[in-house]
Amino acid sequence: MKIYTKTGDCGETSLYGGKRVFKSNTRIDSYGGVDELNSLIGLVTSKLVIGNSNDERIKSFLTEIQGDLFLIGGNLAGSPLELTVLPERVEEMEKLIDELSTKLPELNNFILPGGGELGSLSHLARSVTRRVERQAVKLSQEEDVDKRILIYLNRLSDLFFTLARYFNLKDNKEEIIWYKA
Template structure:
């Protein structure tokens, strides 16, 4: 359980922050950039949830919780030393990816196949989902950049990849199951 009785500590005033293993790193490090972008995605999802109800809102709440799990995973380097940790580090699991895939497949089954790219927009929820999708893609790129220089849980990268697909499909669902999608018309304004 996390207990925060003091919000500011002044320990980051010199441009460093602590990782999950206690190591201090620059706030501009690739690891901090990756989990910071995941945090940004979670905040953008919070805005999207203002427009969601029922099962969609419940699915989004689960994903927001997953994003905190993902941030915890990314802020803890040295996966090979997980067994030596004081407590079991939180890592993304294949089951979390499988749940997204199941939800994508179920939602996509009711949608007409695309014949064009979709312009972000439509309903407020769909527009927010498109913003979530682009932030998820950036979080994925930042995490892949981190994986090029340090060890990263492969399920973290896969989760972000699948999550951006989830946002795309749910954006279509939010647009009256794709009926209100705004389609790209190549060269329309030439």
């Protein structure tokens, strides 16, 4: 099978089921954002250290999230893919957030995104996740979107914020306070 079809050369693409729409369609924008986020998570996982048990555990969990994002992207594209794993994964995200948060200094102020490489990439993943969430919300105002997707994306941005702080602590990178309350 060839990788190119030439059917999108004029700015259109096909949804699940064959319906043709412009690539600027809200649905295309929504699952395209999910694809971009999935690629960014691949970059984050590529930077995790093999041999560090906590890094390996986080890498394994992020790989599961990448699989979830394929389901979410397919569902947003109109496929009837089942999303039953999402609520359980949200609970797993919350447990990891809570666990990592016990290792972090209390946060009373805004911090600037940055730090070390993994911390910075996690902040980028957080902001991309938030954009993807906004795209999914916009789509939900036009068409039906499974609410579990919105919950999942919201929690995923929280996870990446926590991971950014955790990686910066682990790598001895100082958090820069933007505003002191």
